[in-house]
Amino acid sequence: MAPEMIPIEGEVNKKRVCYFFDSDVSGFHYGPGHPMKPTRIRMCHSLVMNYGLYKKMEIFRAKPATKREMTQFHSDEYVDFLSRITPTNMNNFSKEQHKYNVGDDCPVFDGLFEYCSISAGGSMEGAARLSRDKCDIAVNWAGGLHHAKKSEASGFCYVNDIVLGILELLRYHTRVLYIDIDVHHGDGVEEAFYTTDRVMTVSFHKYGEYFPGTGELRDVGIGKGKYYALNFPLRDGVTDENYKSVFEPVIRSVMENYDPGAIVLQCGTDSLSGDKLGCLNLSMRGHASCVRFVKSFNKPLLLLGGGGYTMRNVSRCWAYETGLAAGVELGAEIPMNEYYEYFGPDYELDVKASNMEDLNNPEYLERVKSIVLEHLRHVGGPPSVQMQDVPRMPVDAVLEDPNEDEDMISKDERRPQRLLDSRRQADGELSDSDDEGEGGRKNHASHRERESAPLSPTTGRRFGAAVGIMSTGTTHGVGPSAATVAPVAVTAAPASAAAGSSGQSDMDIDDDSSSGQPIASRARSKSNALGPDTTAPTNGTLPAPPAPMQAIE
Ligand SMILES: [Zn+2]
Numbered sequence: 001m002a003p004e005m006i007p008i009e010g011e012v013n014k015k016r017v018c019y020f021f022d023s024d025v026s027g028f029h030y031g032p033g034h035p036m037k038p039t040r041i042r043m044c045h046s047l048v049m050n051y052g053l054y055k056k057m058e059i060f061r062a063k064p065a066t067k068r069e070m071t072q073f074h075s076d077e078y079v080d081f082l083s084r085i086t087p088t089n090m091n092n093f094s095k096e097q098h099k100y101n102v103g104d105d106c107p108v109f110d111g112l113f114e115y116c117s118i119s120a121g122g123s124m125e126g127a128a129r130l131s132r133d134k135c136d137i138a139v140n141w142a143g144g145l146h147h148a149k150k151s152e153a154s155g156f157c158y159v160n161d162i163v164l165g166i167l168e169l170l171r172y173h174t175r176v177l178y179i180d181i182d183v184h185h186g187d188g189v190e191e192a193f194y195t196t197d198r199v200m201t202v203s204f205h206k207y208g209e210y211f212p213g214t215g216e217l218r219d220v221g222i223g224k225g226k227y228y229a230l231n232f233p234l235r236d237g238v239t240d241e242n243y244k245s246v247f248e249p250v251i252r253s254v255m256e257n258y259d260p261g262a263i264v265l266q267c268g269t270d271s272l273s274g275d276k277l278g279c280l281n282l283s284m285r286g287h288a289s290c291v292r293f294v295k296s297f298n299k300p301l302l303l304l305g306g307g308g309y310t311m312r313n314v315s316r317c318w319a320y321e322t323g324l325a326a327g328v329e330l331g332a333e334i335p336m337n338e339y340y341e342y343f344g345p346d347y348e349l350d351v352k353a354s355n356m357e358d359l360n361n362p363e364y365l366e367r368v369k370s371i372v373l374e375h376l377r378h379v380g381g382p383p384s385v386q387m388q389d390v391p392r393m394p395v396d397a398v399l400e401d402p403n404e405d406e407d408m409i410s411k412d413e414r415r416p417q418r419l420l421d422s423r424r425q426a427d428g429e430l431s432d433s434d435d436e437g438e439g440g441r442k443n444h445a446s447h448r449e450r451e452s453a454p455l456s457p458t459t460g461r462r463f464g465a466a467v468g469i470m471s472t473g474t475t476h477g478v479g480p481s482a483a484t485v486a487p488v489a490v491t492a493a494p495a496s497a498a499a500g501s502s503g504q505s506d507m508d509i510d511d512d513s514s515s516g517q518p519i520a521s522r523a524r525s526k527s528n529a530l531g532p533d534t535t536a537p538t539n540g541t542l543p544a545p546p547a548p549m550q551a552i553e
């Protein structure tokens with residue numbers, strides 16, 4: 001029987017979908033036992049192709065992002081470091097490794113920079129095609145690496161493809177909305193746009209003794225960006241129904257109040273039930289209903305990947321969501337593909353929820369929702385951004401003349417996005433609301449940690465929670481779909497071993513024996529995300545509005 005693609009009923013406007021995939025992505029390995037496995041992108045792609053979705057969309061291999069493109073957000077020094085460090089020479093870079101937080105959760109591996117280039121290239125090109133009206137939805141599952149900071153790797157992320165994609169969108173759109181449904185707080189993206197009203201960030205995530213420790217309800221942005229960052233902290237075990245009961249009203253209100261020109265949706269699948277590092281209880285359909293809902297607003301939409309550490313479920317969910325983007329429901333039966341045996345014993349597409357307890361009771365969700373909606377009322381309609389105040393960026397000229405020597409452009413001009421404010425937050429601005437009112441649930445140890453956490457010297461933001469990304473929560477959910485692959489011995493393999501294999505590389509198995517073995521997750525006083533050279537004010541630093549439309553082929 002041919003794999004099913006059932007047209008979605010009632011969908012009037014077919015969307016033009018651009019899908020980005022680079023087959024090289026599965027050839028990179030974070031190292032033995034590391035939960036982040038780039039092969040999951042190839043597994044997803046295998047489902048996408050074998051369901052026949054190539055008939056419904058255009059498939060691209062993006063041009064890998066260049067160093068210069070990365071420095072539109074990241075510091076020159078950090079990008080240069082990423083491009084130079086290898087497993088062979090890393091001993092010569094021990095000081096830099098510490099400075100840039102590379103080595104533990106974010107290891108040095110063969111092809112690291114190429115991997116970052118592929119991830120970022122897909123998001124930037126996806127954004128570019130959206131902006132130039134080449135498509136309605138762009139999909140890059142190799143992107144969504146939301147923890148990366150300006151000068152620091154974090155949480156398995158090195159280069160923040162999302163920030164780079166949003167910067168591209170800002171050249172054509174006055175306002176961009178960023179939504180994050182990964183189980184972890186979208187800290188890198190929030191921080192990048194914390195002081196501007198041209199990007200609204202909305203993150204739904206587990207909060208409380210959980211990586212990265214940021215994303216409190218009361219963190220709403222500062223300066224011009226105040227109330228343009230929203231956080232919805234969740235407890236363990238949230239169900240589809242409860243997630244939807246807050247996601248849809250919040251996003252609907254965001255759309256009414258902010259009216260963005262484009263939307264970026266980070267679809268981290270570690271929020272699924274049974275994820276190796278996650279603690280929520282979403283089914284595939286619950287997760288995907290967020291995609292469906294965001295899509296229903298008919299705005300240019302960039303769909304990105306992110307976390308997701310139970311590979312067979314990551315690939316199921318993203319394949320299904322690719323189908324939704326293209327206007328079809330994938331049938332329940334997994335088609336034959338190179339990773340077929342991973343999907344046993346049922347060989348079905350669905351990722352089901354488990355019976356874990358939902359610690360988000362209706363009262364809690366209602367109270368947090370009402371506070372978030374109250375924050376949104378401060379927005380009070382779409383901001384009027386005076387785009388003409390923003391000078392045309394040197395990067396436009398660079399793009400128009402690809403042969404121009406980047407060294408001819410001064411470093412400061414090359415990096416037009418001085419995104420981050422340097423003002424210390426006024427006392428009291430953080431105390432207008434409180435999400436910790438549930439008496440007995442309050443975690444005092446965690447609270448103390450946060451109180452003593454260092455303030456960033458440049459933003460005054462408090463960086464908290466000494467919890468590594470690989471520390472799982474106490475009530476880790478194991479759904480029916482989570483316990484089907486037997487642990488397989490993990491051995492080191494050359495980076496090229498898995499590329500083109502039938503998916504049986506020893507590096508690629510969901511190795512349950514490795515979970516709960518943090519690779520020295522550690523807390524750091526994150527004070528250098530802004531870099532020492534970020535002293536310019538925020539205004540006048542974001543991309544200028546559209547020059548005449550240009551084809552990007
Ligand atoms: Zn995550």
